[in-house]
Amino acid sequence: MSLRYALLGIIAKEPVTGYDVVKIFKQRMTYFWNSTHSQIYTELHKMEDNNLIQHELVVQGTLPNKKIYSLTDTGKKELIRWALEEPLKPAKIKDEFLIKTTIFPFLSADDINSLLDEVIAREEKTLRMTKEWKKHFTSQEEHSVGTMLTVEYGIKYSEMYLEWCKWAKQYIQKDMQH
Amino acid sequence: MSLRYALLGIIAKEPVTGYDVVKIFKQRMTYFWNSTHSQIYTELHKMEDNNLIQHELVVQGTLPNKKIYSLTDTGKKELIRWALEEPLKPAKIKDEFLIKTTIFPFLSADDINSLLDEVIAREEKTLRMTKEWKKHFTSQEEHSVGTMLTVEYGIKYSEMYLEWCKWAKQYIQKDMQH
DNA sequence: TTATCATATGTCATTTTAGACATATGAAAC
DNA sequence: GTTTCATATGTCTAAAATGACATATGATAA
Numbered sequence: 001m002s003l004r005y006a007l008l009g010i011i012a013k014e015p016v017t018g019y020d021v022v023k024i025f026k027q028r029m030t031y032f033w034n035s036t037h038s039q040i041y042t043e044l045h046k047m048e049d050n051n052l053i054q055h056e057l058v059v060q061g062t063l064p065n066k067k068i069y070s071l072t073d074t075g076k077k078e079l080i081r082w083a084l085e086e087p088l089k090p091a092k093i094k095d096e097f098l099i100k101t102t103i104f105p106f107l108s109a110d111d112i113n114s115l116l117d118e119v120i121a122r123e124e125k126t127l128r129m130t131k132e133w134k135k136h137f138t139s140q141e142e143h144s145v146g147t148m149l150t151v152e153y154g155i156k157y158s159e160m161y162l163e164w165c166k167w168a169k170q171y172i173q174k175d176m177q178h
Numbered sequence: 179m180s181l182r183y184a185l186l187g188i189i190a191k192e193p194v195t196g197y198d199v200v201k202i203f204k205q206r207m208t209y210f211w212n213s214t215h216s217q218i219y220t221e222l223h224k225m226e227d228n229n230l231i232q233h234e235l236v237v238q239g240t241l242p243n244k245k246i247y248s249l250t251d252t253g254k255k256e257l258i259r260w261a262l263e264e265p266l267k268p269a270k271i272k273d274e275f276l277i278k279t280t281i282f283p284f285l286s287a288d289d290i291n292s293l294l295d296e297v298i299a300r301e302e303k304t305l306r307m308t309k310e311w312k313k314h315f316t317s318q319e320e321h322s323v324g325t326m327l328t329v330e331y332g333i334k335y336s337e338m339y340l341e342w343c344k345w346a347k348q349y350i351q352k353d354m355q356h
Numbered sequence: 357t358t359a360t361c362a363t364a365t366g367t368c369a370t371t372t373t374a375g376a377c378a379t380a381t382g383a384a385a386c
Numbered sequence: 387g388t389t390t391c392a393t394a395t396g397t398c399t400a401a402a403a404t405g406a407c408a409t410a411t412g413a414t415a416a
Contacts, residue, residue, distance in 0.1 A: 009280035091273035102187035
């Protein structure tokens, strides 16, 4: 149900299309939320039925038409009510890589290293993307506190992950010597 | 489908009951996996049908009977195959608190502070639990590399989260002055 | 003495999520 | 010239996940 509030939060900042939301989840929110386009479009329909959001249809000449969603007053109220009244739930994380580490004792040092290098490459890419986004949005006149907080979180998260990967490489090298 | 591999990973380390798994997810894996007892019991049944695990029934006098699951050869092979062959998927995270930050601009400084304090308390508790678990398991003669890696990750994760919370408090205080 | 917690396992209905299928155009790459 | 990518929206089925319902005992706390 809280996909709904993730969407309300995004739309509260600026009117967006479903297609925009897909990109935002992938490019700027990977480290704290995710969904697929099928679920996003479906949920946006339900939210509009519930009068939380409304859309303006933009007919583009050559490109497909698009629906730009914005919050209704009801939507904004509901978002704030949720943030203040609903009890805080801990983050739900499913990190397959950390599951894979549980079987490192059965793998060779080479196998472990190539797995870790893959993760390092992925995380460095994410970090680059986040830093670019930070640079871009801080250069804008009006940049929201909320965005600043999540961007900074993303940077800290990726840096932590990278630090851990590098520590893990060293730890395994030492461990394998015995 | 990867709950299956999370379970295989846990059982690979030591034979456990479904009840044990619930506790392991909550106490020692919160920062990288989660599930509920209903899903765990159901999945264990399916895995046993597929000959990945087997159980030994332990009849306890006063306490309820329990099923201690261990890996079969097929199960161990399948776990290693998965770890090496299946493409690495990025972590799937749903962190409601970071969604709540997107609406901080609409909240009062007091509201924001109490939300952040709640998170800090939660994360400090998790960090304490993880550190205790590390202390406990490192004191044992045979402690696995895999566990060491995930414990260290958990500590780094919680510390990062706490650092961010404290940074956020300062940032908001400064921001509110203008 | 009564209620709650820990142990231990299960089912069932509903909701959420993932992934495939579906369509259409323009631009850029090869 | 053909394929692939970006734009843009949608549906549908199957799988995964949640939360409630269900049971039973012993220990501990109020």
